[in-house]
Every structure is written in C-alpha cells, then in structure tokens.
Amino acid sequence: MKAAVIVFPGSNCDTDMSYALSDFTDAETVDLVPYTAESVAEYDAIFLPGGFSYGDYLRSGAIARFAPVMQSVIAEAEQGKTVLGICNGFQILLEAGLLPGAMKRNKDLKYICRTVDVKVENADTRFSGEYEKGETLRIPIAHGEGNYECDGQTYETLKKNNRIVFTYEADVNGSTGQIAGITNEAGNVLGMMPHPERAMETLLGSEDGRRLFTSVYRHWRDTHVVTT
Amino acid sequence: MSLQLEPTAEEIHAERLYADIGVKDHEYERIVQLMGRKPNYTEIGLFSVLWSEHCSYKHSKPLLKQFPSTAPHVLQGPGEGAGVVDIGDGQAVVFKVESHNHPSAVEPYQGAATGVGGILRDVFSMGARPIALLNSLRFGPLTTPRMRYLFEEVVAGISGYGNCVGVPTVGGEIQFDDTYDGNPLVNAMCIGLIDQNDLQKGIAAGVGNTVMYVGAATGRDGIHGATFASEELNEDSADKRPSVQVGDPFTEKRVLEACLEVAKSDALVGIQDMGAAGLTSSAAEMASKAGTGIAMNLDLVPQRETGMTPYEMMLSESQERMLLVVEKGKETEIEVICEKWDLETAAIGTVKEDMRLTLTFHGDVVADVPVTALTDEAPVYDVPSEEPADFREHQQRPVWQPQSSDYNETLLQLLSQPTIANKEWVYDQYDHMVQTNTVVMPGSDAAVLRIRGTEKALATSMDGNSRYIALDPKEGGKIAIAEAARNIICSGAQPLALTDCLNYGSPEEPSIYWQMEQSTAGMSEACRTFDTPVVSGNVSLYNETNGEAIYPTPVVGMVGLVEQLDHVTTQPFKQAGDVIYIIGEAEPAWGGSELQLVEDGKISGQVPTMDLELEQARQQQVLAAIRAGLVQSAHDIAEGGLAVALAECVMGTELGADVSMKDDVAELFAETQSRYVISVAVEDAEAFEQAIPAARCYGTVTDEKVLRMKTTEGQKLIEQPTDELHHVWKGAIPCFLKSKA
C-alpha cells in the first residue's frame, strides 16, 4: 500500500499520522505530500491530517478545500479510492463536499483536548474492519470546532445506511447524534474528529487507534494482493 | 506621523521629549556623550528600547551574574535566544522562559498569545524544533468579573496560539492571590530539541554578508512595547493600547518550518527573532555579538501599512518576524525555502566592518549610531537596597498556630482553593498531545516527553511559590528551585538545568531591590547544590499597580532527563495493597502556607526552612529508588501538606488509602520541605526501606474508594470518599467561573 499524508500549510498532525502508518502498518510507502502536488493518483490511500490548515481562518477547512492538491484528492475519492480525514482533515472533507454536513464550534465554545470513549457503530467498513461493533475505544479528541451539524434528513440517511462509523459515548461537543465519524455513501471516504494516530501506544495512554490503520491496510491487501 | 512632523534633535533636548519614551535625564546626557552629538528622533528611539530594562537588564544584571550558568553539560548559557543543554547521543535540549505580563493585563488574549509566539521564536531561532510549551500564571482571586475575564482570555490566548502552531502545552502552574489583582503574570516557557550540529547563533558575522528579513510584514503594532513592559501599570495604561500586538499563529507555523529548513542550509550565518524592540534589538544585538556593524535600507522592509516612519519601523513589535544574516551570494537559497512556505523575504542590509548601525530611508541617512553604544554601553545601575521593616517583624513573630479542628472540613476547604484545585479546566483547552510524545500529561508533578528513537525522556516543571518569597525571599528562593527539582525527581528524572523568569515590582524601590537580591541569592545557592545551572531566563520588573508591587515572584522552569522510559513515575497510587511511605518529618512552620491563608486571609511569620544538603540527599535517594524499580508512585508534599498530597494520590483512581500518624495538625497540613509520599509494592517494601532509611511506613493503598487518616491510637482524623474529594477539587475552578456576581 502506498499512502499519502497531505501537508497543508498549517497542518500539524502530519508527522504523527505518518508515524502511525509507517510504524504500525505494513504500508510500503508513506509520503508526506505537499498541498501543491498536482496529483495523488499514484497512492492507494490518502490521509488528510489534523491541524489548522490556513490557520482555520474563516471556517475550519474552508480555505484548504481549494488547495491545489484537493482537485486530485476529490477526483480519487470519487473513483473509490480510500480517503481518510482526521480532525482538520474531516473538516476539509466536509467543506469539499465529499461528506455531508458541516462543523460548528463546540457547544461550550472551548477547545477540548482529552481522551474520550468512542463507540464503534459500524465495523463493516474498510476503516473499521478490525474493530467489533459496539466496542468502546479510548481515543483523544483535540478540537475547537467539532460540533457536527446536519439536517434531519441527512441524519436519517446516515443512520439508515450505516454511515455513522463512530459516536462519542458522552455529549462532548454538541454534535448531532453524538457523531464522531461518518463515511460517504460509497464507503471509501471517512471523516472523524477523534485522533486515532494519537492512540497507537500504551506508553502514550492507549493503542485503540491502531486497528483503524491496520483495517485500512488489510482492506487494501485483501483487494489488491489476492493474485500475487 | 510623517517624517517632517518629527521633533528635531534640538527639540528633543530642549523639551525633554526623551523622557516621554522612558529615557532619564542622565541617560540622555550619556547618549549625547557616546554619540558626540544630539540624537535625532529615530536614534533616541533606538536607545529608548535598547536601554530599557527589558533589553538591557540595567537593574538586574548584577543579580543575574550570581547564577551559576556553566557545567559540563551546558552547551550554551544565557546570552543567546535560549539555553542549550547536552542530553547525550549528539542531541541537546534548548529552552527559555519569557514574560508577557503587561501586554496580557491590557489585552489578555493577544497578550498571552503573542507571549507564546515570542518564546517559540526564541527556541526555533536556535535551530531547535519546539517540542513543548509550559506556562506559569498568576491572577487575583476569581471573585470579580474582571479577573475571570482575564483568566479565561489568557488561557484562551495560550491555547489559541500553541494549539495552532502544533506544539503541545504540557504543563505549567497557576496561583491566585490578591497581590496579582491589578497585575497578573503570564510567563511562557518553550523547550526545543536539536541535533547539536544544527545549533545556530544570533550573530551578524562576515563583513559583506546580507541581512535578510523573513516573515510577517511590519505594521505599527506594539511600538514601545519594550519600554511599556518596563513601566508600571497605572490608569493611563489604557491609553497605551495601540502597543498591543496581534498574533498570527498560522504565519508562525510557517516561519517555524522555514527557519528549521534554513538552519540546515550552509548559507545561514546567523539568525535571531525580532522580539521585544523588533528590528532594533535583533540588528543591534547580532552586530554586537559579532563585533560588526549593520547598514539597512528601511525602504526595503516589508510593510503592512503605508507611511511608516523609520522610528515606527525600527520600534515596531509586529510578530512572526526573523532577522537572518546570509552568506553573500547565497540569498536565493533562503528565498527558495521561504517561498515554499509562502513567506515574505527581503534583503534589507549588509554586514559592515564599522561597528555602526546605519539606517537609510528615502535616500537619507536617518540614524547612525555605534553599535556598542546601544548594547554594551547600556547603563547598569548599582541600586540601593534596604531590608524592609516587615521582614524582621515576620521573623520575630511568635509561631503561628492553626485554629483548625474539623480536619475533614479543612481538607475540603484546602482542595477547593483555586491554587490547589484541579486545573483541568485550563489544560483541557491546551493540545497537550500533538507530536505524540507526551508520556505524562498535565496533572502530575512534572510532564514527561519521550525522545523518539531513544529510550530516554525529558521531564519538565514550572514552579515558584511567591508567598514564601514575600515573607522570606532567601529561603523562598531556595524553595522555588528545590520544589522544581523535587517535581522532576518524582517523575523519575535527574534535574539538568533551569530557566527563570524574575517578576518583581520596581527595582528603584530599595526594599524591592533587597527582595530581588535575597531571592536570587537563595536561588543561586540552591542551583549550586543541585548542580542545575541557569541557562536562560527573563526579567520582568515594574509589576505594580498604582504604586503597589506584586509579591516578588521568581518562576523556575526546570528540565530533567529520564534515562530509561521505564523509570517514568507519576503521582497517583497504582494498586491496592501497596505500602505508603512518607519521607521527612513535619514541622510546625506555617508562614505562607495555604492553611494560614485560608484561616487568616493573609500570610505572616516564618516560612518552612530549606536544608539544601538534606534536600539534595533525599532527591538522590528517591531517584535511586525509582531507578531501582522500587517505586509505584511518587509525589512531593507541597501546598496544603500531607493531607492534600494524599488526596491527590487517590483522586481519579479507583483506590483509597488507610494511613495512621501522630495526632498533630502539622502532620496533616504543614508545608515542611523535602517531603514525599511514595507507594511501594509489598514485595519491594524491604528493599525500599533499606534504600531510604528515613522513609516511614504510614499505611496502605486500599481498594475501597475512601481516604482514611487516623491517629496511631486509631482515632479518626480524616475520612472522605475518594469521589467526594475529587468532586470538590475538580469543581472548584469551574464553579468560580460560573458564578455571575
């Protein structure tokens, strides 16, 4: 698997994400790809990291959505390639229209950095295959605008089609339905606010994030390496 | 103001206009002497900032000299952007603390944010990647809307800036006291990590080399910030509002990445951030350190506003700017890197042999000053010092006795004091995990960061209890250093070195100067005992409101080295059945204690004594026991005494404790120094007792969530459910903030 971690100006979880991929999966290549890159077509999976792209000025993700590399990211996503956005990456995917809904400021208007309980709602996606449905994960959140908003109809659709992959076990930020992570209709794009790349080692508090990355890797292996 | 409207050299003299920008009469005369003529407006502006306390340390230099600053492991002591300490394997740790007190009092969000920005630049200008931020804060009681506003905004500013740049804020400390009501303190510390080969210095070496400007464009913000920081706050302070700068962490992040790339380029000769006094101090100091001169064409300075004068450009404190000296002919190497990060650059000057700072603007020479006159010749004052009357008085008072008889109630009261209460409300707003190295997060004695690729880690803590220093500056100064070291020890690390921020009132007041002398003497003595040199620091004076000075508040930021990750130790109890040991005897010295403050509403009398030899010996014993794997948890006994320390060990766990002791209020609440609470697995108890003979067994960790303290005769002293303790301790600060009164 060749993985791209996109570096926007202001990304700051890019290296953490690349450690998660290179130290804990068997990915052959993990590249930090600058926002100016014209194409990410050569990669099997594309990761949008956390941080404050373009300072998160105006709205989180609003400006990054137009970064040069995003055209190719959008094109690859539409063709079914694996795209994962974490935190700011999720916000960018929302602004880019690859996922439905929008982010508002946390309900108490404060940035929150804390390890929280996250529930696996759907273990049948390429991002969550190695988890058990209903399992509780300890994963850090770190965001000021993670209050997920969508209209009632969108919410019903998300629910009905099992596109809600992760929820918070407590109402940490005001999100509709305590949503922590959703996929697109095709299931190849996931956005989530919690930071699995910060939950890779017990030394740092939790290793519950590992299986997210190994799930992505296994999905790729299962769909690509069959013949060899 | 246009250039034509500027006062002439004659007018500056005749109308004493220099006084308006903080230059004293005799200083002005000295300037005229050094220059051989009267300075024009731009020139007097340069002197006013470089000769301000903030840049020249004119009242504090002699005191700073007492600090030990060398040791085999010190690679760079005071004098550069930050201190540098060897941690082995060719790596070094780079750190410094800086104050942003006055700006934060006027505009708390931006004041605190730009304080973080400034200290980050001090560290990455050395070529080091910032890996951690800490902060030390002082506020008045949270009982007024104004103070709650200041507190909330300062925390938001620190969080807004540090989180965006992507450097984890891993620790710090906060105290609340009436003394800071009009003058809160905001000190920020940054730690960086570097390969020793990549170390940079702020020097303008090599005649003919190019002086380059990198980063945000210059605006009129913060003009006179540096002198502002050296004046007392008074009712007019509101009028100085334009001197508040606004930070742009997004630009800082790009400047950071660009500078770390630039630092690897052999085109770079020297680099320094434009901090206080902006272009003036960076240019003058870089030239001074290299023994060269700099000629700059101010027309080439990137400008955000139109019509800026040389005075304004030189004194602007616009943030997120760096000054570089680049080998002649290799400017494009730097430009390419900056372009990649979408940053403005401009070649604005040249390194000269003449040791002068020469500025041109619209074709005219607008300033021409010997560099040494600005830097080395800055005045240093021999300040009169006088022991204040109340010092003797406190020393001679009869020993203070607490009235407390309901110990349960007292413990809950102590836990709900904002100074002792849980600070989660604060550090939950800081991203303390980004960069994925934070092994021990905020909330324990010291934060611990692993060093990726090694088995080592860094421990760091900020401390400084000003109440002891107010009553007894010398003992208090020792205690500040000792407490920081003890926190480092408890986390399993050997203290390496420290940075300090000296926050005081006006040094021109003899009794305050005496406090400065005494406290720094105490600190120096402690530093020598622990072999923890002072490698960097900052001085913030004139912390007064309407003539009322704050308590003398030196703050210590210490860094230690954990040799092996499995030495990392934290304060909560780990397992039922573990044996609880206390090291050190309680003594009835209550001056400056939390209990005294709770009972009397003020502090008085004698502070706990500090036996440095004993302290050092115990620290090493505790560290040895930790390294030998004998320790499950370690916590020092500080504010609120043993009862509070034990409560802190059970809170947040599923455990309780059963201990018995003498029936003595000092045993419960005294803040006697050099004491620890340590829990040890039963099978290691014997070995632990051999390792630390002074340790006495007080009881055991239980799986019943209750803290029980009783007399050796079995009589109840304190009995509180762990959850109740936690509830009170955790709820205190949010509760204050919710109150509307």
Add this chain to the structure above:
Amino acid sequence: MVNVHVYITLKEGVLDPQGHAVQNSLTALGYEEVEKVNVGKWLRLEVADGNNLDSRVENMCEQLLANPVIENYTYHVEREAKV
C-alpha cells in the same frame, strides 16, 4: 473601488452556541431586555469596480465565504469610496 459588505449567519434552525453564550452573558450583566442573539460574520471587501460585480460577489460567497450547508449570506455594495 467599492466596499462590499458581506453578512453571514447561521441558517434559521441551526443552533448557534456562540449567540447563546453571548445572550447568557448579557443577561448576567443585567441586560435582560435582550431576548435573542445571533453571532455572525461581517466581511468588508475592497473591490475594484467592474462588470458583473454582483454575480462575482455572489460566487465568492457561495464558493468560499459562506458555507451553504449551515449559513446564509447577504451583502450590500457601498458605492461611494470611503475617504
């Protein structure tokens, strides 16, 4: 040169946590006459006047300045150049 003022708020029905917080603070300060607060954005753009100003401003809003999923926008053009 004209000044274009763009006003952006959350759509009706989208909970506004900021507005809510401001209203609570106002009540606490004794401004009980304030019954509701919405917090939005106001952008001031200095734009070279030209053809299609309106349609270009609308495009800017739809593309970047507002998020149509949760926000509404209005704008007005101030033709007299500011002094």
Add this chain to the structure above:
Amino acid sequence: MVNVHVYITLKEGVLDPQGHAVQNSLTALGYEEVEKVNVGKWLRLEVADGNNLDSRVENMCEQLLANPVIENYTYHVEREAKV
C-alpha cells in the same frame, strides 16, 4: 421588539490575519479584483424596545460585545420587527 445589528471590526492598523488569509484565497480562486479583506463580527440582538435603547446598546458593546482595545463597533437599530 427591535432588531439591533452590531458590527465589530479590528481597529485600523491592527493585524487582521483572517482577512489576509481570505484575501489570498480569493486571489487564488481568480477574484483578483478584491484588494483587501477585513473579517469582523456581526451580531443580531432581539431587544425589547424601551428607554435608553441607544445608551444601553453602547454599554453592551463596550462591556462585552466588542473589545475596545483592538476593536471598533457600530450598530444600527431596525425598528420594524422582522417577519
């Protein structure tokens, strides 16, 4: 009931990183005619009409809504209740 609209911007000369970022982004999107952007706040207050409306609104602005150290504010009162 009246609607009070409060407009808040940074004072002249104060760095506006948001405005700067928005302008850069607009330029990148081809809106080169935009020469400057300032990002401010717009608050809409539903207020029970009464005596001293103006002075009370000014007090709200000074005390809470704007930060007079770095911000300026203006406001206008919309008397016809909105439908």
